[in-house]
Amino acid sequence: MAASDTGPVGGSSNSRLAGRIKWFDQAKGYGFVSVRLPEPEDVLFHISVLRQFGIENVTEEDWLEFLAVSGPKGKHVETILSYKPSSRSTQPYEPVIVKWFDATKGFGFVRRVDDPTDVFIHASVVRRAGLEELEPNMTLNVRIQSGAKGQHVDSIQRP
Numbered sequence: 001m002a003a004s005d006t007g008p009v010g011g012s013s014n015s016r017l018a019g020r021i022k023w024f025d026q027a028k029g030y031g032f033v034s035v036r037l038p039e040p041e042d043v044l045f046h047i048s049v050l051r052q053f054g055i056e057n058v059t060e061e062d063w064l065e066f067l068a069v070s071g072p073k074g075k076h077v078e079t080i081l082s083y084k085p086s087s088r089s090t091q092p093y094e095p096v097i098v099k100w101f102d103a104t105k106g107f108g109f110v111r112r113v114d115d116p117t118d119v120f121i122h123a124s125v126v127r128r129a130g131l132e133e134l135e136p137n138m139t140l141n142v143r144i145q146s147g148a149k150g151q152h153v154d155s156i157q158r159p
Contacts, residue, residue, distance in 0.1 A: 015045065016081070018065040027041050027124035033064050035079065043068050045077035053080040057128070059145060059154055061086035093141040093157040101134035103128070110135060110142065110153060119144055121153040129156035 017035045022029030022042055029047040034040060045066070050058065058064075068075045078121040099118065101108025106123040121142075126134060134140070141157040 010040075015067055015069065016065075016119070017068050017075075019043070020086075021060055021062045021064065022056050023060060023104070024126070025134050026057055026128055027122070031058070041075065043075045044073075044079060049077050049080060053083060054078070055083060057155070058083075059086065060147060063068070091143050091145065093143050093155075096140055096142050096144075096153070098134045098136055098138040098140065100136055105134055110140065117151070119151045119153060120149070125156060131156070 017033075017037070019035035020032045022032040024045075026047070031045055032042040033045055034044055040071040043066075045064075049066075050056065063082075063086070064077070064080055065082040066077045067079040067081065069078045096110040096119065097111050097113060098121075099109040099111055101121065103123060103126075108121050109118040110121050111118060121134070126132075142153045143155045143157070144151050145154040
């Protein structure tokens with residue numbers, strides 16, 4: 001199967017599937033993989049399935065091959081068979097400066113050292129890095145991704 005295709009692997013069974021991560025929310029602990037069966041369909045996956053395979057986080061466009069089961073609310077991933085990060089997952093870390101962050105609201109904004117454009121940062125990314133709070137003008141090393149709503153911090157590199 002070509003890396004650009006999504007859908008059944010092995011032809012006859014819809015339980016063995018492959019597709020790209022549509023979205024994943026680390027704080028909520030779940031996300032969806034887009035597959036074609038022959039119509040496009042989203043398959044739910046839980047963070048516990050990622051952890052069983054040794055993965056803590058995924059980004060949009062990462063590739064999963066997996067076994068899926070059907071439940072009352074649709075298909076969900078039961079076991080991951082293989083994982084291939086997208087080129088987005090291998091972006092380098094870069095320095096940013098915290099513009100503001102509100103832990104109560106659960107988000108804030110940072111900016112690159114040489115660019116005044118705001119970059120969104122979610123509290124789940126901050127928590128995943130083992131941080132409780134971000135202070136204005138604090139410098140961090142982060143990986144920035146582009147998503148449907150613009151640029152956002154994908155991960156923080158610990159010092």
